[in-house]
Amino acid sequence: MSAVATRFKDKAPLQTLAKASKSCATQSLAYGKCIGKSYQDVSKDMCQAEFQAFKDCVQKSFGRRW
């Protein structure tokens, strides 16, 4: 099969991500608050639950999962 150059429909993926994130303000705030409580000593996956809720909302709005 010959290599065909794929044309990505989304020419500005950062803007799409920005829009998706803006529509999930409550989850974003919740995650921010969780980090803000103990930002002096951050460890990996400290706020996993809040981030997962935020990410699920963004993925729904963005249109694909990653």
Place this chain on the structure above:
Amino acid sequence: MRLLARSLTRSLRGYATLSPHIPPPQAAYTVFDEPSKARQRDRAVLRADSTIVDYLRHEIADRLSERMEDLKTPPASILEVAAHAGPVTRALQETIGGDRSYYLLEESKLALQRDTFDHPVTRIHASPSKLVEAFPHKVEAAVSSGLHWVGDIVGCLTQIRHVLKPDGVFIGAVLGGDSLFELRTSLQLAEQERRGGIANRVSPMINPTDAPSLLNRAGFTLTTVDVEDITIHYPSIWELMSDLRDMGESNAIMGRKTSVSRDVLLAAEAIYKELHGVEEGIPATFQVVFMIGWTPGPNQPKPLERGSGTTNLKDVL
């Protein structure tokens, strides 16, 4: 049998040693990837309208030209180093007029050619770290608004001193260490929480307290350094980052991590809002360090010899 062999080899660990055949380092440590920076600036200019994001450079250029106005005699020839599109030259042409020679030196060809000026300028396409080779003339003044991408800053300042005539002046602006600290800390916290480590996302910038010694090491006299903070508010981290990219100020550290995941960006957005957010949006601080230095000249005031004082301080106090 093979499993046993593999476990045996794993328990016999080898230790890495420096090969005796590696030559010692020849050149100074390169902090920034200069060809990448030139490419980033070219791409930024090719994008729709890069003049929209010139607000920071214009602000710095205005403040630099104010300092130039303080000089008793305006210089007859001015070189702008690491000029990008030449905002300082434009500001100077408005304030001190056009019957002088203006030179622009910039590594990115597209940025160099982007703007037209009211008075003639000579454009030189070269890297600031190779200034003396590319610019064989001597000028009375040198200005710059973008030396924070030069890796060997003392070397560059020394080269600037070489292209200045005696009693010439260098008025430059560099972004200082506290610039974009909100972005840097948000990205670090986000990467720490999401990935368990941090990567170098915001470039190392000079400490304002080190600026006088940098100028002195380059051979300038009568040095003056002052720091001004410019705070710009953005609606969110996305606008800040896309503006930084469109200004041509993307990351160009040597050995940088070239990708950032969406998870980290989303986390950084939330953290930035939480830790630094205000009602207008989010602030981004640009700490601009203005440096003024003079090349040694015949009539410059020098400190007097020790013991030559005539007034006793006890009489005055």
